Amino acid sequence: xxxPLERIPTTKDERWxxxxxxxxxxxxxxxxxxxxxxxxxxxxxxxxxGEKQYRDTNLWDLNTAHVSDVQFFSGDAEIDVAAQxxxxxxxxxxxxxxxxxxxxxxxRQNGQGAYWKNTVVQIRIxxxxxxxxxxxxxxxxxxxxxxxxxxxxxxxSTYETFSLIEGAGFVRNQTHAEIxxxxxxxxxxxxxxxxxxxxxxxxxxxxxxxxxxxxxxxxKSVLDGKSHCVxxxxxxxxxxxxxxxxxxxxxxxxxxxxxxxxxKPELEIYAxxxxxSHGATTGRLDDAPLFYMRARGIPxxxxxxxxxxxxxxxxxxxxxxxxxxDMIRGKVSQWLTSRA
Amino acid sequence: xxxIKQLKAEIDGKEILKGLDLTIEPGxxxxxxxxNGSGKSxxxxxxxxxxxxxxxxxxxxxxxxxxxxxxPEERAAKxxxxxxxxxxxxxxxxxxxxxxTAVNSVRKARGQSELDAIDFLKLMKGKCKxxxxxxxxMKRAVNVGFSGGEKKRNEVLQMAMLEPTFxxxxxxxxxxxxxxxxxxxxxxxxxxxxxxxxxxxxHYQRLLDYIKPDVVHVMANGKIIKxxxxxxxxxxxxKGYADIVGAAA
Numbered sequence: 259x260x261x262p263l264e265r266i267p268t269t270k271d272e273r274w275x276x277x278x279x280x281x282x283x284x285x286x287x288x289x290x291x292x293x294x295x296x297x298x299x300x301x302x303x304x305x306x307x308g309e310k311q312y313r314d315t316n317l318w319d320l321n322t323a324h325v326s327d328v329q330f331f332s333g334d335a336e337i338d339v340a341a342q343x344x345x346x347x348x349x350x351x352x353x354x355x356x357x358x359x360x361x362x363x364x365x366r367q368n369g370q371g372a373y374w375k376n377t378v379v380q381i382r383i384x385x386x387x388x389x390x391x392x393x394x395x396x397x398x399x400x401x402x403x404x405x406x407x408x409x410x411x412x413x414x415s416t417y418e419t420f421s422l423i424e425g426a427g428f429v430r431n432q433t434h435a436e437i438x439x440x441x442x443x444x445x446x447x448x449x450x451x452x453x454x455x456x457x458x459x460x461x462x463x464x465x466x467x468x469x470x471x472x473x474x475x476x477x478k479s480v481l482d483g484k485s486h487c488v489x490x491x492x493x494x495x496x497x498x499x500x501x502x503x504x505x506x507x508x509x510x511x512x513x514x515x516x517x518x519x520x521x522k523p524e525l526e527i528y529a530x531x532x533x534x535s536h537g538a539t540t541g542r543l544d545d546a547p548l549f550y551m552r553a554r555g556i557p558x559x560x561x562x563x564x565x566x567x568x569x570x571x572x573x574x575x576x577x578x579x580x581x582x583x584d585m586i587r588g589k590v591s592q593w594l595t596s597r598a
Numbered sequence: 599x600x601x602i603k604q605l606k607a608e609i610d611g612k613e614i615l616k617g618l619d620l621t622i623e624p625g626x627x628x629x630x631x632x633x634n635g636s637g638k639s640x641x642x643x644x645x646x647x648x649x650x651x652x653x654x655x656x657x658x659x660x661x662x663x664x665x666x667x668x669x670p671e672e673r674a675a676k677x678x679x680x681x682x683x684x685x686x687x688x689x690x691x692x693x694x695x696x697x698x699t700a701v702n703s704v705r706k707a708r709g710q711s712e713l714d715a716i717d718f719l720k721l722m723k724g725k726c727k728x729x730x731x732x733x734x735x736m737k738r739a740v741n742v743g744f745s746g747g748e749k750k751r752n753e754v755l756q757m758a759m760l761e762p763t764f765x766x767x768x769x770x771x772x773x774x775x776x777x778x779x780x781x782x783x784x785x786x787x788x789x790x791x792x793x794x795x796x797x798x799x800x801h802y803q804r805l806l807d808y809i810k811p812d813v814v815h816v817m818a819n820g821k822i823i824k825x826x827x828x829x830x831x832x833x834x835x836x837k838g839y840a841d842i843v844g845a846a847a
Contacts, residue, residue, distance in 0.1 A: 545650070550686035551696070553646045554756060555674035555704035564699065568690025568739075 261288060261346060261374070265316055273314050276488040276520040277459040282402050282428040286372050291345035295327035317432075318406050321378040324348040332356060336364045341401060343371025350378045353391070357384035357412075362579065365393045368425070372400035379407040385439060386414045392582055394589075396425035399454070404430040413439025413468075420577050421448035422586055424593050426456040435464045437471045444473040447576035449586070451593045452485035452517070459488035466499035466529075473503075478573045479510040480566055481517035482597060491536070492524040499529050506536035511543065511569055563594040599624045600764045600795055605656035607644045614640040616820035617656065622764070622795040622813075629798045629806055631831060632817035633839045638799045639683060641817075642768040645797075646680040647673045660764055661793075674700075675707030677763030681753040681770050688740035693752075696740045697722060701759050725758045729785050747778030754785035765789075766797045771805035783808030803835035818843040 261283055267274040327349045329337060339349055355361045369375065383389050397403050403426075411417050423429055435444045450458050464473045479487045493504040510519040523536040543565055551561035570590050577583045600622045607615040614637045622628045632638050644651050645658060647670035658665050665673050688696065701721075702712040713721065726736065729751050741749055750770055757765055767786065771779055786809050790796070798809055806814070806828065814831045816824040816839070824830070824842055834842070 546686045547688045549646075549648055549670060550682065550688070551700070552670035553648075553674055553680050553682075554696075554700040555671050555707065555760060556696075556700050557671050557703060558669065560699060560703065561671075564691055564695070565688070568688065571690040 261286075262320065265320055267314070267316050271314070273461060273490065276486075277430055277457065279402075279404065279428075279430065282457070283374060286374060286400075286402065288344055288346040288372070288374055290324060290326065291342070291347055293327040293339065293347060293349055295329050295349065314432075315406070317376055317404050318378055318408075321348045321350060321376050321406070325350050328352065330354070331363060332361070333359075334362050336366070338366045338368070339375060339377060340366075341369030341373035341375050343373065345373045345375075347373065347375045347377075349375065350380070353379065353381045353389065355381075355383045355387045355389045357386055359384070359387045360390075361388070362390040363392070365391065366396070367393065367403055367405065368396045369398045369401045369403070371398060373398070374402040375404070377403070377405045379405060381407065381409040381417070383409065383411050383415045383417055385412040387412065388416045388418065390579060391417065391419040392577070392579075393419070393421045393431075395421065395423040395429055395431070395458075397427050397429060398425070399427050399456075401427040403428070405432065407431070407433040409433065409435040409444070411435065411437045411439065411442040411444055414441045415439060416443040416445065418445045418576075418578060419447070420573075420582070420586065421446075421460070422589060423448070423450045423452070423458045424589055426452060426458045429458040430461070431459065432461045433463070435462070435473070436467055437465065437473065438467050440468045440470050442468065442471045444471075445576055446473075446475045447573045448477045449570050449573050449590065450477070450479040450481075450487050451590065452479070452487055453482040453597060454485060455483070456485045457487075458485075459490075461488070461490040463492045463494065464504070466493070466495045466502045466504065469498065469500045469502070471499060471502055473505070474576070475506040475508075476573045476576055477508045478570045479508070479519060480513065480570065481510060481519060482513040484514070484516045486518045486520075488520045489538075490522040490524070492526065493534060493536075495525075495527040495529050495532050495534065497528040500531045502529060502532040502534065504532070504534040508538045509569070510540040511566065512540060513542070563591065566594055567591060599661055599793075600797075601657075601659040602645075603657045603659070605641075605644065605658065606654045607640060607651050608654055609640070609651050613654070614651075614820055615644065618817075618821055620815065620822060622797060624793040624795060625791055626812045627790060627796040627798060627809065628813045628815060629800060629811035629831065630815045630817050630822075631800060631803075631834055633843065636817045637820040638817055639768055642680055642683075642766045642799055645766055646670055646678060671703065672707070674760065674762075675704050679757050679760055679762035679765040681750075681757060681765065681767045683769040683772060685741045685744075685749040685753055687742045689742050691740050693736040693738060693740055694722070697736070697756065697759060700756070704760055722759065725755055728788070729755050729758070730781055731755055746773035747775065747781075750774055750778065750782050751785070754782050758785065758789060763793055764795045764797070766799065768799045769801065770798070771800055771802060779805065779808060803831040806831045816842055
């Protein structure tokens with residue numbers, strides 16, 4: 259069975275302008291496969307949830323139609339989603355956090371050879387609960403990984419997420435979060451470390467559907483070689499969602515003249531008593547701190563590494579689990595060493 | 599001992615240093631004074647090896663070895679230190695990390711063993727105490743949120759930690775009140791002597807009341823135009839630069 263390329267979004271779709279998925283998939287010769295998980299678990303919601311305007315759900319529907327593997331979690335867990343060469347996978351991860359819980363999920367996305375993983379992650383967080391969702395992407399150079407994460411956040415609850423992309427062939431991380439209860443929070447952080455021909459796209463929609471909710475997005479991207487990074491972040495504040503506090507930051511550091519960053523921040527606000535801001539920068543390392551450090555005897559490579567680690571630091575501060583913070587810091591410095 | 603010979607340098611195609619000669623014997627403190635735009639800060643950057651300045655002629659010899667073709671970090675390892683007029687803020691890099699990386703990089707390049715965490719902290723705490731720098735300041739990011747006085751004390755701290763043989767102080771007095779100036783000057787004076795040479799760049803004679811120079815130079819238009827003893831600084835303070843610069847032109 260060949261890939262249903264006719265059902266895959268093209269760059270003519272607004273939210274896919276910078277990410278050419280059909281081109282990436284055309285190169286691959288894949289067959290439907292399984293990770294060996296169960297597949298007889300009921301889906302939380304088979305059809306894509308959310309308002310029509312955010313549907314952009316071709317990949318969700320494709321996952322539903324071909325779902326190969328399902329896992330269900332309601333407590334702490336570590337999940338590996340590891341593809342093999344030649345596989346077309348449609349895994350589905352369902353996370354259902356009940357009321358009054360604190361749950362940590364570590365999701366590792368990786369693989370070998372050429373593959374397409376079209377993952378759907380469905381999350382429901384009850385009232386007065388916290389989900390910490392840490393995603394580590396270390397994909398193969400010829401791997402294509404598309405992940406659609408949908409989250410519903412209940413009253414007095416928090417969705418905290420961190421996404422590290424340290425290896426990519428072609429990655430699209432798409433998240434649609436609906437803050438459905440008052441005093442709900444959505445804190446999303448991430449670091450993209452790209453080199454070579456790697457492509458990584460982070461596309462986020464956060465809907466504030468109730469008053470007194472906050473959302474924060476802090477993403478740092480470090481781009482080397484001919485890599486291409488995309489950040490599209492949208493905050494939609496519904497009319498009822500007064501006292502919303504929405505913040506969005508995307509900073510990219512370009513280490514090579516052939517790397518490319520495309521950033522598209524969007525705010526759509528229908529309430530009149532809200533605080534929303536966004537910032538986006540793309541630039542190179544400053545000469546002044548680099549010279550200052552070298553003048554103190556720190557070799558250039560080491561000075562660059564220290565500055566890049568510092569650049570990434572702000573996104574790591576948003577991670578409340580300290581062990582996870584250390585792990586991420588370690589991965590960043592490892593990446594910097596391997597780059598040199 | 600530093601020997602600067604017929605040094606010429608330009609930036610963006612504009613010549614700033616126009617054949618500058620200066621020799622500082624071991625253990626001596628020389629001051630350079632001069633009006634704005636005379637090339638004083640350029641000289642300090644060229645000595646430290648900043649790459650956007652193009653050296654078009656001459657030589658810089660430190661303890662018998664030319665450092666002209668060396669990168670900034672190699673010069674630092676050889677013993678050059680520049681106390682910046684405007685110390686650079688580096689958000690996200692903690693002072694302690696910065697200092698430890700610098701000290702160990704320099705020690706490694708000098709063929710000394712690197713300090714472990716305990717020995718390093720011992721050394722740093724000792725130097726901090728001498729300069730009235732709090733432990734809390736060392737936990738902050740490099741120069742971020744530091745007052746003018748703290749930034750300059752931090753420069754002197756770095757100098758004390760790196761033990762250079764040739765230190766350039768670029769307008770270290772700018773932005774300092776008299777108390778901070780005394781602390782900074784005391785720090786410098788403690789390091790005087792032995793083989794260490796200093797070049798103190800300043801607009802005003804005030805700093806030289808606290809760091810007493812052996813020799814005073816006047817710089818104008820990219821060259822040294824007059825050299826004398828400490829009394830020259832007082833003469834400049836009284837009369838201004840116009841007479842001397844005018845007479846030389």
